[in-house]
Amino acid sequence: MFEANAGLVDELTAQGIEFPPRDEWSSSFYSPISIAEAAWTRRHVAMYDMTPLTRYEVSGAGATAYLQELTTNDVGKKPGAVTYTLLLDENGGVRSDLTVARLGDQHYQVGANGPLDFDWFIRRLPGDGSVTLRDITGGTCCVGVWGPQARAMVQPLCADDLSHKAFGYFKALRTFLGSIPVTMLRVYYVGDLGWEIYTSAEHGAALWDLLWQAGAEHRVVAAGRIAFNSLRLEKGYRSWGADMTTEHTPEAAGVGFAVRMSKPSFLGKQALDAAPSPEKILRSVVLDDPHAVVLGKEPVAVDGAVAGYVTSAGYSATIARTIAYAWLPATVRPGDPVEIDYLTHTFTARVHAEPVVDPEMSLIRR
DSSP: OOGGGHHHHHHHHHTTOOOOOOOTTGGGGOOHHHHHHHHHHHHSOEEEEOTTSEEEEEESTTHHHHHHHHBSSOOOOOTTBEEEEEEEOTTSOEEEEEEEEEEETTEEEEEESSHHHHHHHHHTOOTTSOOEEEEOGGGEEEEEEESTTHHHHHGGGOSSOOSTTTSOTTBEEEEEETTEEEEEEOOOTTSSSEEEEEEEGGGHHHHHHHHHHHHGGGTOEEOOHHHHHHHHHHTTOOOBTTTBOTTSOHHHHTOGGGOOTTSSOOTTHHHHHHOOOOSEEEEEEEESSTTOOOOSSOEEEETTEEEEEEEEEEEETTTTEEEEEEEEETTOOTTOEEEEEETTEEEEEEEEOSOSSOTTOOGGGO
């Protein structure tokens, strides 16, 4: 949240966006400005500092085979492809989720979740020296640019064609913005048009300034983490460590699409083969009361009995309701009613099909 965006609240209120009041406890983790930033991203364009994201460089003659064995999806696509994939433990639990960009025949950039992932990777390096692993987080930076005006803002800075046809969904491009060398990944944790744009650390400030100046005519804003969380909940994107952990299989967590059981082998595959159908599944839940708030870890009741709990939640300006993830019995279906206890209140809600916003996925294919 940025105080410089306070004026957006009044502007968006005049356009019909609601900013419901909060109780004293939940307001400690919230600001109307953050919701305004999320709404502005959906309507215009915003920049997000994504530099804290952990990222590794994996290279060498054995890089592809190494990543194929460690991860669940097929990362051996042609250079220029980006793949969402998972790390599983030996029991088939979700140990992490990754974004793997193949930048060359023997060169990958891996977006990870933190130091535990690096430890997992380094302990499984082949002993023949065919793979080089580097944590490049400290030497690089990343700016996320998302929203319907993202292409109009960034294209004038780039000689390459950034159209959807030329630079499609889940693709990578090494190019220049102005004179700054960048790697652009067309990925969308906020679920809208745009890119994660990477460069080396020494160019970070210049990249931000270049994009900020280019965005002035499009009324770009800088947006923060609460807005980011609100948008990813709208689009049904999980957060590892909050929504899913090693206690959960990919199918239960709703990320089974990132598993290619047709691969000859990968860590955790045998456990998945033998796993029973999950008894509980991660579901999106939308609260009925526009003013209702939950934050995470609240009990969720089905038919009057506690049956699960909230993992994460955030207010959506798009639907004017709080959206939550909750672990619920597999028998629960979209449309079913549930109740969530928050402090001294009990809120009614309904399980919702995913994603809650833009189920046609049109926003990311602009």
